[in-house]
Amino acid sequence: MQTVTELVMLRKAVATLRADGSTVALVPTMGALHEGHLTLMREAARQADRVVASIFVNPKQFGENEDLDAYPRQLARDSALLEEEGVALLWAPLVDEVYPEGFATNVSVGKFSEHLCGADRPGHFDGVATVVCKLFNQVAPDMAFFGEKDWQQLAVIRRMARDLDLMLPRAGAIYGVPIVREPDGLAMSSRNAYLSAEQRADAAALPATLRKAAELVAEGHPWSAIASAAREDLLESGFERVDYLDLRDSDSLKALDSDNGNARLFVAARIGGTRLIDNLPIRAAN
Ligand SMILES: Nc1ncnc2c1ncn2[C@@H]1O[C@H](COP(=O)(O)OP(=O)(O)OP(=O)(O)O)[C@@H](O)[C@H]1O
Ligand SMILES: CC(C)(CO)[C@@H](O)C(=O)[O-]
Ligand code: BAL
Numbered sequence: 001m002q003t004v005t006e007l008v009m010l011r012k013a014v015a016t017l018r019a020d021g022s023t024v025a026l027v028p029t030m031g032a033l034h035e036g037h038l039t040l041m042r043e044a045a046r047q048a049d050r051v052v053a054s055i056f057v058n059p060k061q062f063g064e065n066e067d068l069d070a071y072p073r074q075l076a077r078d079s080a081l082l083e084e085e086g087v088a089l090l091w092a093p094l095v096d097e098v099y100p101e102g103f104a105t106n107v108s109v110g111k112f113s114e115h116l117c118g119a120d121r122p123g124h125f126d127g128v129a130t131v132v133c134k135l136f137n138q139v140a141p142d143m144a145f146f147g148e149k150d151w152q153q154l155a156v157i158r159r160m161a162r163d164l165d166l167m168l169p170r171a172g173a174i175y176g177v178p179i180v181r182e183p184d185g186l187a188m189s190s191r192n193a194y195l196s197a198e199q200r201a202d203a204a205a206l207p208a209t210l211r212k213a214a215e216l217v218a219e220g221h222p223w224s225a226i227a228s229a230a231r232e233d234l235l236e237s238g239f240e241r242v243d244y245l246d247l248r249d250s251d252s253l254k255a256l257d258s259d260n261g262n263a264r265l266f267v268a269a270r271i272g273g274t275r276l277i278d279n280l281p282i283r284a285a286n
Helices: 007-018 035-047 075-084 124-139 148-163 190-194 197-202 205-218 223-236
Strands: 002-004 024-029 050-055 089-091 143-147 174-177 241-249 263-271 274-281
Touching: 002 007, 007 024, 007 050, 007 089, 007 124, 024 035, 024 124, 035 050, 035 143, 035 174, 050 075, 050 124, 089 124, 124 148, 143 148, 148 174, 148 263, 148 274, 190 274, 205 223, 205 263, 205 274, 223 241
Parallel strands: 002 089, 024 050, 024 143, 050 089, 143 174
Antiparallel strands: 241 263, 263 274
16 A cells, blocks of 8 residues: 655556556545444445545544544554555645645535534534545545445535536445444444543443434334433433434435434434434334
8 A cells, every 4th residue: 555645646646546447436534443434445445446545634624622633643553454455545644735825715515514513513514525625636536435424424525526516427426335333333433432431331322312213203203202302311321412313304404303204313412522423314213
């Protein structure tokens, strides 16, 4: 695996990968890789001849009081994991390479960015859209892979690619990969590393509460009652705050009060100061 940190070198390396007509998949990450990320790499390798991974802890998507400085950085370990997965190229730029002096552009995807995580993290999805737009232009991949754990992020990126006619061959070239979970159901996430043993055990209440709520929605119980009981359950299980617990259409992300056949539950909650997110389609409960 080749690692490049400068844009001129990236362009040369991608051209070399493509020289024999190979297709190229991009898997953007912020590093601190876990099995969820590696599943994205494997899925990308199934669909494309060559996989390019990026590792960049993007300052523009962190709010002022968020964990930019504390975010885990472990490039040597991550490189070894990517090498084992057969990733061809690692793009690991420094902040100045991505945002040189004078950088002034912001990509904002309107209403998709305003609710759910966007409400609690103002500017977050502008930061994500801006960096992903740049990554698409830098690597110019045939396809790109993102996790469904960050469902809203995937919706924002797909909307941006369509709206800006980004040079992916087709909208379907942005693949969503199902959530990879720990044995107790907790969605894998780099931020799980912040949890103490006790918080980690309590955090299993998040997927369990979602599953139970999804079953009740599928059975036709009123959403308002389900939502308040589920919030109670989370608070009793050790979460100190529920940022949101919403029933929404999976595609439009519009709020719902009952299943429309395409409904999905979305949750963000905090435990020991760590903000965890998850989502689950109602049809999984049927
Ligand atoms: N459990 C998971 N299952 C599937 N995809 C995942 C999972 N966790 C992360 N991903 C995906 O990996 C990509 C890179 O994510 P990122 O590097 O932010 O990791 P993360 O574990 O989501 O970190 P964080 O704790 O910051 O949310 C994203 O497309 C994300 O959706
Ligand atoms: C897509 C992404 C790499 C952009 O920084 C990040 O938001 C992430 O890791 O999900
Ligand atoms: N995994 C999404 C990136 C973030 O939380 O900043």
